[in-house]
Amino acid sequence: MKNNKVLIITYYWPPAGGPGVQRWLKFVKYLPDFGVQPIVYIPENPTYPIVDQKLVSEVCDKAIIIKHRIFEPYQLASFLSKNKTQKMNSGIIPNQKKQSFLDKTFLWVRGNLFIPDARVFWVKPSVSFLEKYILENDIDTIITSGPPHSLHLIGLELKQKLNLKWFADFRDPWTTIGYHKSLRLSSFAAKKHKALEHQVLNAADTVIVTSKTTKTEFQAITNKPISVITNGYDTEQIEKQTLDVKFSLAHIGSFLSERNPKMLWEVLLELLEEIPSFKLNLEIKLIGAVSQEVLETISQFGLNEYLNNLGYVSHAEAIAHQRKSQVLLLIEINSEDTKSIIPGKLFEYMVSNRPIIAIGPEDSDFAEIITNTNTGVFFDYSEKMKLKRVILDFYDQFLEGRLQSNGVGLQNYSRKNLTKELVQLLNKI
Template identity: 60%
Template sequence: MKKNVLIVTYYWPPAGGPGVQRWLKFVKYLPEFNVNPIVYIPEYANYPLIDRSLQDEVSKDVTILKTPIKEPYKLARLLSGNKATTISKGIITESKKQNLIERLMLYIRGNFFIPDARKSWVKPSVSFLSNYIAKHQIDTVITTGPPHSLHVIGLQLKTHLNIKWIADFRDPWTTIGYHKELKLTSASKAKHKALESKVLNTADAIIVTSNPTKKEFEAITKQPIHVITNGYDTVKTDVILLDKKFTLSHIGSLLSKRNPKILWRVLSDLIKEHADFAKDFQLNIIGSIGEDVLESLEKFKLSPFINDVGYVSHKAAVTYQQQSQLLLLIEIDSTDTQCIIPGKLFEYLVSKRPIIALGPEGSDVETIIKSTNTGQYFLYTDYNNLKREILKYYEAYKQGSLETQPIGLQNYSRRFLTEKLSKIV
């Protein structure tokens, strides 16, 4: 007999973006390991990105529970236009460029919505789920965040019911980069810290996506912490031909602080110094992009070489990955992002295209790329090495020999990772 497990998640199809992928795939494979997932999601959620194609991946055999959610972003849009949408996507303008409305919205978001803008969903969810759990004799609940309001749901269920509670952190809580941009008062910072500590010390088990996050949480709690990274799923696609241009493709959001001026400088210099490179080069940007990044690209005279695609479905994003000559993975140059492993990295790994990654020293991303032999990782000070490597890749492109020889990728398959999860459950 399969074990029933209740999964509380905010992101679920038709939501798009990286937040939906992790539990969509866990739910897909859990039945293979004698676990029956029951998924609880918000009704009428205000998702910043929509990808209706992902609905096809949800099995008709999965029980989906819904209750309505009220969110402040709709009202915020009436007051601020598209600023509320960009903030909900995580794209925050640099402080010195923020107007009064942006500063006010960030202050309100940070200090009046603790832990986040979905806090109003906690009370009705606890009421609904308490009855459902008792009626259906469910003894295990998993919450996944962000939004961390979902962990507050788990906290209250654990407090009132005899259940096993597993808290899954796709990202850290108080140390994530954008947390510093919320203009928090000292009292609000203390509330976040206290709530984070209470969640970490009450959950029966904690799951994180990287070793740095595990180390961070070990300083707060003695509860067992397991690392289960994100991963890749096997997707059948048509035969895809590589781009004729020497394409460097970044897939996903380019936040304002995720703006690698060293890379723009390298590309600008290569264009100036090599006429054939200038003729062949194209920079594909697939996803949301901050105004600060666009300004930097203009400054380095890269605008004529940009193919600004915008947001596309997950299926289309996979196609772009597989047809690009090189793939770009860019993370903010900060110790706060050492623990961030973008979900797209794992799909990059199986695309058979070399990866150029930039990020902070000590990142798990560097370890994964090097151990799988799938590309090169650079710090934001590596101008000469970055330039030399891109030129080397370009020469391989001209000779028709640009490819990778990956190793050890099976450790990141969604099925393998779900088996690890099932053992914790």
């Protein structure tokens, strides 16, 4: 960066809630500490599936925020079904066997008419607006963050028009992301996604990803430099929490249909039947958007009386629950395509001093992080008996008042240290 300015193009920004906003909110917070002036470009009138007004106060006062209007099809679709539109906008896709005609129609339209996603109409007006802004303000470095991956198309066009350094940041993969196969794509649409992905990966100066598996996947598509910068944790100013009185197992974040861990529900039911005191102490806490299929499965296993479904809470409240729950649950879809996913909440979990039970596909990237930091135990979907033994061990420690996590090497994942890595990367080119 010749003038220490960087233009960051992102869709999710306060008052947006949920995990998508955290990565660049925190990078922007610390960039000025390393002599970098962040300029953040966001939509003026977005349709955010989750809103958290408390996050507005966390925006760095040294950041320059610029906005431009966006047309979003979700705004129109909400007139047909606000509930279905909001769920799809949040990434919650109904179980394929239970999809209504309207569900299937929405998915087909989303996957085949809006490529790569429903924010594609922001590309052309953004390029026109930003081309002028970049020239007038002498900016030579831009970063695009996706999903939505249409924002990378903004970077692609600006790169073609101007002499810029372009960093394409992928918080999640593109064509291998878990929900991609659920979009009822035609062969034409699938090829179009692949072609755009290839074009972006080969035009960016540097690609940034959040996991080693995504890096490996992308290396098969491009020879451009690819750097792994994970998500992380921040030094949240939250009062010390009193631990839950009950043996609470808390899942914080979106609980999608495909993440439904029947193995876990089976284990809990068996422990309820085998250990009398377990009935008095068990609490299942779900915080965030939860799919109907997950709730129905919990009911089928007779666990409703132990369920505390709190819905969406602010980020500050979510952090508080992470620190007072007895055990934290991290669940990922059992699929080859999700091995690369490292949920952003993992890093906040890791510094909560509470043990993590993580369930995901074998050889998941986040399994290595949990193991290396000694912050919990990972299970693949075949390890039911191991899961049962660990929950029972955690329960015994709970009864004895000694249940906690003792993490090591956590400083590597602090937001400030990760921002330092980002700045070093920006200065390389």
